[in-house]
Amino acid sequence: MANPDLETPEFIERLRAGDRAAFALVVKHYHPRLLGAARTMLQPADAEEAVQDGWIAAHRALPKFEGRSALLTWLTRIVINQARMQLRKGGREVQFDPTEEGAADALAHRFNANGHWQEPPRAWALSGPDALLTRDELQHCLESHITAMPDNQRLALQLRDIQGLDFNDICNIMDVSASNVRVLVHRARARLFEMVDRFQETGEC
Amino acid sequence: MLKCQEVELRADALVDGTPLSRRERLSLNMHLLMCRHCRRYVRQLRALTAHLRHRESPTAHDDQVQAVLDCVHHSKQTTD
Numbered sequence: 001m002a003n004p005d006l007e008t009p010e011f012i013e014r015l016r017a018g019d020r021a022a023f024a025l026v027v028k029h030y031h032p033r034l035l036g037a038a039r040t041m042l043q044p045a046d047a048e049e050a051v052q053d054g055w056i057a058a059h060r061a062l063p064k065f066e067g068r069s070a071l072l073t074w075l076t077r078i079v080i081n082q083a084r085m086q087l088r089k090g091g092r093e094v095q096f097d098p099t100e101e102g103a104a105d106a107l108a109h110r111f112n113a114n115g116h117w118q119e120p121p122r123a124w125a126l127s128g129p130d131a132l133l134t135r136d137e138l139q140h141c142l143e144s145h146i147t148a149m150p151d152n153q154r155l156a157l158q159l160r161d162i163q164g165l166d167f168n169d170i171c172n173i174m175d176v177s178a179s180n181v182r183v184l185v186h187r188a189r190a191r192l193f194e195m196v197d198r199f200q201e202t203g204e205c
Numbered sequence: 206m207l208k209c210q211e212v213e214l215r216a217d218a219l220v221d222g223t224p225l226s227r228r229e230r231l232s233l234n235m236h237l238l239m240c241r242h243c244r245r246y247v248r249q250l251r252a253l254t255a256h257l258r259h260r261e262s263p264t265a266h267d268d269q270v271q272a273v274l275d276c277v278h279h280s281k282q283t284t285d
Contacts, residue, residue, distance in 0.1 A: 020274075023274070023277075024270055024274060027265060027269075027270045027273045027274065028264050028265050028267075028270050029264055029265075031265040031269060031270065031273060032263060032264065032265055052273065052276050055273050055276065055277055056276065056277055056280045059277045059280075059281070105213075105214075107213055108210075111208075111209060111210040111213075114208065115208030115209060115210035115211065116208060116209045116210075117209045117242045117243075120242035120245070120246075121242060121245050121246045121249060123245060124249050124252070126248075126249070126252050133252060133253065133256040134256075142257075157257070160221075161254050161257040161258060162257050162258065162260055164258055167221070182217065185217065186214065186217050189217065189250065189253070189254065190213075192253060192257075193246075193249070193250060193253060196249075196253060197249075
């Protein structure tokens with residue numbers, strides 16, 4: 001989520017006026033999140049470069065920033081645009097629209113023709129010292145499944161469930177409709193749910 | 206009465222706190238009252254999304270911040 005201290009009108013005014021300490025504070029708090037967003041689309045070294053270029057572009061544009069969206073949303077949009085430009089240079093294009101990618105709901109096969117569970121969710125151990133979601137092996141597994149997702153699902157998941165942005169901001173950043181963002185987030189969650197459920201059953205990634 | 210598969214598709218609204226119409230909320234709650242599999246699905250989906258939220262990155266190290274500031278400063282000098 002955006003840091004409320006960095007989103008007040010007074011703080012934004014300091015930034016617009018070129019206050020170096022204020023800018024350094026924004027970098028300190030938002031750099032890792034921007035890097036996280038760029039890494040959903042690019043290899044780590046390219047993501048670093050996209051974020052660096054994003055900071056340069058943002059610094060130049062700051063005097064014109066009107067605060068119509070949160071600062072974090074505005075910065076994320078700049079970085080995602082930089083990442084898209086990098087991909088274009090390499091002859092790749094990211095399609096954010098979910099209808100283009102045809103990936104089905106990863107849990108669809110768990111239901112019968114009548115729409116009832118034929119393979120219901122297993123009970124996950126959610127508390128105690130050996131709680132499923134805190135196990136190290138599962139973190140690696142989550143990481144590799146997030147990496148293997150289609151780009152648009154990974155970015156939507158990153159912005160919604162990891163960074164905690166609201167849906168309006170995500171629509172604004174990805175330039176897709178609210179219903180499409182919800183489809184992407186749902187599909188990404190269904191993939192991870194299926195993976196965690198299988199891990200609970202088999203202990204394997 | 207909603208089918209389980211329809212609940213799976215609508216469970217995100219519960220997790221995200223999306224406002225639902227009275228009718229939608231009633232039909233979801235009715236189903237959840239009667240179906241333990243869907244109750245488990247919603248409970249575990251909530252736990253999964255809460256877990257993902259905690260993976261958010263911490264603040265940047267001072268040397269990372271300095272590297273960004275140097276780069277911005279250098280680019281400004283080149284442009285000026």
